[in-house]
Amino acid sequence: MGLPARPLRRRAAIFSYCAEPELLEGARWLACYLTTGKHMAFYASFGTVLLLLAITAPVALAFGFLGAMSARSHIFPINWLGRTYIAIVRGVPDIAFFLFFVIALDQGFEWLRHQALCPGWDQPIRQGNDFVVCDAAKLPLGTAPQWVHETYGFLLAVLTFAIVFGAFAANVLFGAMRAVPRAQIETAEAYGMSRRQSFWRILVPQMWVYALPGLSNLWMVLIKATPLLFLLGVEDIVYWARELGGTKTPRFTDYPHGDWRMWYFLALLVFYLGFTKVSEVVLGRVMQRLTFGQATAGGEAQRKAAA
Amino acid sequence: MSCWETIADYALRSVGVGERLLPRSDFTLCQQFVLIGSGMIWNVYFGVLALFAGFFLATAVALGKAAQSPWLRKPAEWFIFLFRGSPLFIQFFFAYFLFLSLKQVAPVFTPLTSAWAGALVVLFLNTAAYSGEIFYGALLSVPKGDTEAADAYGFSGWVRFRRIVWPTMLRLAWPAYTNEAIFLFHATTLVYFSGFPAFQQRGDALYYANYFADKTFNPFVPYPILAGYFILLTLLLIALFGLINRRLNRHLPQARRAKMKLRLNLIR
Numbered sequence: 001m002g003l004p005a006r007p008l009r010r011r012a013a014i015f016s017y018c019a020e021p022e023l024l025e026g027a028r029w030l031a032c033y034l035t036t037g038k039h040m041a042f043y044a045s046f047g048t049v050l051l052l053l054a055i056t057a058p059v060a061l062a063f064g065f066l067g068a069m070s071a072r073s074h075i076f077p078i079n080w081l082g083r084t085y086i087a088i089v090r091g092v093p094d095i096a097f098f099l100f101f102v103i104a105l106d107q108g109f110e111w112l113r114h115q116a117l118c119p120g121w122d123q124p125i126r127q128g129n130d131f132v133v134c135d136a137a138k139l140p141l142g143t144a145p146q147w148v149h150e151t152y153g154f155l156l157a158v159l160t161f162a163i164v165f166g167a168f169a170a171n172v173l174f175g176a177m178r179a180v181p182r183a184q185i186e187t188a189e190a191y192g193m194s195r196r197q198s199f200w201r202i203l204v205p206q207m208w209v210y211a212l213p214g215l216s217n218l219w220m221v222l223i224k225a226t227p228l229l230f231l232l233g234v235e236d237i238v239y240w241a242r243e244l245g246g247t248k249t250p251r252f253t254d255y256p257h258g259d260w261r262m263w264y265f266l267a268l269l270v271f272y273l274g275f276t277k278v279s280e281v282v283l284g285r286v287m288q289r290l291t292f293g294q295a296t297a298g299g300e301a302q303r304k305a306a307a
Numbered sequence: 308m309s310c311w312e313t314i315a316d317y318a319l320r321s322v323g324v325g326e327r328l329l330p331r332s333d334f335t336l337c338q339q340f341v342l343i344g345s346g347m348i349w350n351v352y353f354g355v356l357a358l359f360a361g362f363f364l365a366t367a368v369a370l371g372k373a374a375q376s377p378w379l380r381k382p383a384e385w386f387i388f389l390f391r392g393s394p395l396f397i398q399f400f401f402a403y404f405l406f407l408s409l410k411q412v413a414p415v416f417t418p419l420t421s422a423w424a425g426a427l428v429v430l431f432l433n434t435a436a437y438s439g440e441i442f443y444g445a446l447l448s449v450p451k452g453d454t455e456a457a458d459a460y461g462f463s464g465w466v467r468f469r470r471i472v473w474p475t476m477l478r479l480a481w482p483a484y485t486n487e488a489i490f491l492f493h494a495t496t497l498v499y500f501s502g503f504p505a506f507q508q509r510g511d512a513l514y515y516a517n518y519f520a521d522k523t524f525n526p527f528v529p530y531p532i533l534a535g536y537f538i539l540l541t542l543l544l545i546a547l548f549g550l551i552n553r554r555l556n557r558h559l560p561q562a563r564r565a566k567m568k569l570r571l572n573l574i575r
Contacts, residue, residue: 092534093493095500096513100530103520131524224394231500238400245404262404269393269401276392 021254033255042240046271048154049226049237056161057222061215063166068173086170094164095228101160102232106139113137150235157232165222172214177203179210209290216283223275227268241265310337321345321509329508329518336528339519343532346512347540352423353430353511354492361434361491366473368439373446383439390436395429395494399501402429422503430498434491438484445480446472478555485548489541512536 017024018032033039070082110133111125118134125132135141140148180203188198230238245261291298316326318341330338371383390398406425409416419425449472457471477484496513499505505514512533519529 092537093496093513095493095496096516096530096533096537099513099517099520100526103524103526107526126525224396227394227396230396238397241400259404259407262401262408265397265401265404268397272393272397273389 029255036255038240038244042237042244045235045237045240048234049229052154052158052161052226052229053222055158056165057219059158059162060165060169060222063162064169064173067166067170068177071170071174072177082170085167086174088167094225095231097164098160098228098231101163102156105156105159107131110137110139113139153232154234157229157234160232161222161225165218165225168218168221169215172218173207173211175214176207176211180206212287212290216287219279219283220276223279224272237268241268313337313341317341318345319348321348321511321515323507323509331522334519334523339529339532342515342519343512343529344536346510346515347536349498349511350492350495350540353427353495353498356427357430357434358488358491360431361438364431364435365438365442368435369442369446369476372439372443387436387440390433391440395433396497396501398429398433399426399497399503403502421506422498426498426503430491430495433494434487438487441480441483441487442476444483445476448479449475474555481548481552481555485545485552488548489544492540492544493537
């Protein structure tokens, strides 16, 4: 009788001396502990965060550009749509948006597929506390493998981030477009350019220097928003830090330890501080580059410093 | 059950007064309104106390960062960098587990493991760092003429600060500080999603909104209600801070008064 005191299977380890964890001590124990399979998954989740940033930033910028363009439009419904999009994310806690959009988008997609794929369905979609669509409309399909579910969850998160941050970016870009000196557009019109031409050839190339302070601020904010992935159900660094840091008894692991969650979150804190610092330095350089030769106070200061 | 009964049962549910059990099925619109509104008590509690206490620390931090001596300047700079450079969400998690460990060492720290004290400390430090940076910026842009005039009149030390520098600093910082305040109230929604447990399901507005969204699987009712409450709160704050702004600017001619321009900071 009795359960085995220790799991019998041993995972392939990076260091050869990790074969007998209970005999290890000090630095070697730590080296083995930090290279277990679960820790590798933890390190990989940093990649998830970076991937989220890499996808979200350009998509949100595109959303923002569209939002700013439509807010400048002269056609009433488009203009109204753009302004509402920009206005709607203010005044409400953003985390509420994250929690809302993830479910709302999921249900929205399933509803659209339901309309398209199951025209013969006669029951209501909302039955009491359930949201019921036909099997063919489920996203992802019930038969799909696990990785499809995970990818779908991640993509929903990306879309949510892009919608929320797109609105922020739209606000920044809208301001930047208005900051370009009026005389520039007037000159373009005097040269006979159409509205479209002066927008793409004069306004857009010049607006970036005005947009950059706002956009770099937004980037910092986006970095700091990434732990919210955890709330959207993605296995990100916060998930793993909670998972790995919790108390481990010898019964379930080769590397028992007490409650180390504090140290894991300290590591995350340091990670974010470092990331912020690096971003600050890089964005400072970009700003210097963009102000070069511009008719702004910053450009003027650079010119004077060089002279 | 009429809506009045629901109000009697649940209006103070978030602080533990009234009906103990949360509704489990057949949620009415009234229940959602009342419970989410009840949760707002916590958002207001965290926001008001953290803002009030943070104001004083922020002034000290701003003065520290503007000080000549590196013994004052460096800690202030690090304090601001630490809290502004990392996500509030991670700060909450870290603080919660830190307090849990401290509790093992000394029972004095036990209250800090519950949200009403622990999360308040984090929010207090966090807002102090953000406002400290705002105040520091304002401190640097206090007009030179003002301080020279103060010197000429023989003001020095505390009196010079209290009478000349501080009011001007506040006046310059006020529009940005208003945004910070709004933003802090929004940040209070993170508390119950970051380790701090909601004791006996006494949570804030987002906690209840999330509860309803999970139970009904319908996000289109509770979250807009939450949004409505927060828009009201934001408008109230803007009105309140606008009044203070008017008072701070009352000596200036109409044209030179700082306009309250709403530029919301986003997520921390």
